[in-house]
Amino acid sequence: MDVSWEDAGWERLTGRTGRLRLPVWDCTAGLVVGDDAVLLIDPGSSLPEGSRLRVAAEHMTGRRVTHLAFTHGHFDHVLGSSAFPEAEVYGAVGLDALLTADRDELREDAVRQGLARAEAAEAAERMVVPRHLVSGEWTLELGGVQVLLANVGPGHSGHDLAVCVPGEREVVFCGDLVEESGEPQAGPDAMPERWPEAVDRLLSLGGDDALYVPGHGAVVDAAFVRAQRDTLAQRYGVSRARGRGAS
Numbered sequence: 001m002d003v004s005w006e007d008a009g010w011e012r013l014t015g016r017t018g019r020l021r022l023p024v025w026d027c028t029a030g031l032v033v034g035d036d037a038v039l040l041i042d043p044g045s046s047l048p049e050g051s052r053l054r055v056a057a058e059h060m061t062g063r064r065v066t067h068l069a070f071t072h073g074h075f076d077h078v079l080g081s082s083a084f085p086e087a088e089v090y091g092a093v094g095l096d097a098l099l100t101a102d103r104d105e106l107r108e109d110a111v112r113q114g115l116a117r118a119e120a121a122e123a124a125e126r127m128v129v130p131r132h133l134v135s136g137e138w139t140l141e142l143g144g145v146q147v148l149l150a151n152v153g154p155g156h157s158g159h160d161l162a163v164c165v166p167g168e169r170e171v172v173f174c175g176d177l178v179e180e181s182g183e184p185q186a187g188p189d190a191m192p193e194r195w196p197e198a199v200d201r202l203l204s205l206g207g208d209d210a211l212y213v214p215g216h217g218a219v220v221d222a223a224f225v226r227a228q229r230d231t232l233a234q235r236y237g238v239s240r241a242r243g244r245g246a247s
Contacts, residue, residue: 003059003060004060005018005060008056008059008060009056010031010056010060011219013169013171013211013213013219014165014167014168014169014171014211015167015168016032016033016034016144016145016165016167017030017031017032017033017165017167017171018030018031019031019041019173019213019219020053020056021217022044022045022049024045024114025045025076025113025216026181026216026217027042027044027045027076027077027215027216028041028042028173028213028214028215028216028217029041029042029043029044029053030042030163030173030213031057031060031061032142032145032147032163032165033060033061033142034141034142034143034144034145034147035142035143035144035145036141036142036143036144037066037067037140037141037142037143038057038061038063038064038065038066038067038142039065039066039067039068039069039140039142039147039163040053040054040057040065040067040068040069040084040087041068041069041071041163041173042069042070042071042077042078042173042175042215043068043077043078043079043080043081043083043084044076044077044079044080044083045075045076045077045079045080045110045115045123046079046080046110046115046119046120046123047079047080047082047083047119047122047123047126048119049080050079050080050081050082050083050084050123051080051083053080053083054083054084064086065084065087066086066087066088067087067088067089067090067140067142068081068084068087068088068089068090068128069089069090069091069149069161069163069173070089070090070091070092070095070130070161071160071161071162071163071173071174071175071176071215072092072095072153072156072157072159072160072161072175072176072215073091073095073098073099073102073106073157073159074109074157074176074187075106075107075109075110075113075115075120075124076110076113077175077176077215078099078106078127079106079110079115079120079123079124079127080123081127081128081129082123082126082127082128084128085128087128088131088132089128089129089130089131089132090130090132090133090134090138090140090149090161091129091130091132091133091134091159091161092133092134092135092151092153092159092160092161093133093134093135093151093159094133094158094159095129095130095133095159095161096129096130096131096133098158098159099127099129099130100129103124103125103127104124106120106124106127107120107121107123107124108120110123110124134149134150134151134161135151136150136151137149137150137151138150145165145166145167146166147163147164147165148163148164148165148205149161149162149163149164150162150163150164150201150205152177152198152201152202152205153177153191153194153198154190154191154194154195154198155177155190155191155194155195155196155197155198155199156175156176156177156184156185156186156190156195156198156215157176157187157189157190158189158191160175160176160177160198161175162174162175162177162201162202162205164205164206169209169210169211170206170207170209170210170211171210171211171213172202172205172206172210172211172212172213173213174202174212174213174214174215174225175215176214176215176216177195177198177199177202177215178199178202178212178214178215178220178224178225178228179214179215179216179217179228180214180216180217180218180219180220180224181214181216181217181218182216182217184228184231184232192232192235192236192238193236193237193238195232195236195238196229196230196232196233196236196238197238199225199228199229199232200229202225203222203225203226203229206222207222208222209222210222212224212225
């Protein structure tokens with residue numbers, strides 16, 4: 001690799017995975033480097049931010065980003081996608097139609113949250129939507145590493161996708177199903193009654209020893225994820241019996 005992860009400002013998680021905490025909204029962008037292909041998870045909130053991610057990934061790997069995964073469809077996780085026009089884009093089933101229909105709302109939500117209107121308008125107009133839609137699980141072969149994309153929602157949104165990367169430690173990119181830098185946020189598209197069950201699926205995928213990467217905040221362990229799951233269940237009146245697993 002041309003530039004080390006640390007020199008580029010990224011946090012290296014395993015030999016093949018790392019992540020970057022983006023400014024302003026503290027979103028996570030993730031990177032998985034295979035022998036043959038490179039996967040970026042969540043391309044940021046605007047075209048300039050996505051372009052910076054693309055340049056950083058190319059400098060660190062010496063190759064272009066070939067695959068892009070959206071953990072869900074909120075503006076701060078998708079509006080940088082037009083910086084990757086040649087990438088194969090993945091998302092939960094139905095996300096393509098939602099993003100296509102809701103470009104105006106994405107733009108306005110970004111503006112309400114502080115993104116400049118011109119940047120928001122350009123990003124929404126040029127946004128790349130998923131072409132590969134995950135209804136259950138999808139395995140990506142990147143060369144030397146197989147990445148599992150799992151449709152674990154709904155919960156935080158109607159289209160929550162987790163990205164699981166095997167290695168010396170399993171890494172689970174959770175999207176906003178898990179948040180560390182603040183309380184989990186339930187917007188108008190959230191399904192709170194299903195959220196704890198979605199987090200149970202994350203725990204089943206990663207197990208007790210995995211590194212869990214929230215959509216916002218620091219990397220956490222299974223105990224943190226389990227505690228947040230219980231907080232969500234208490235907040236929304238969901239019994240554990242409705243969940244699917246990890247305890």
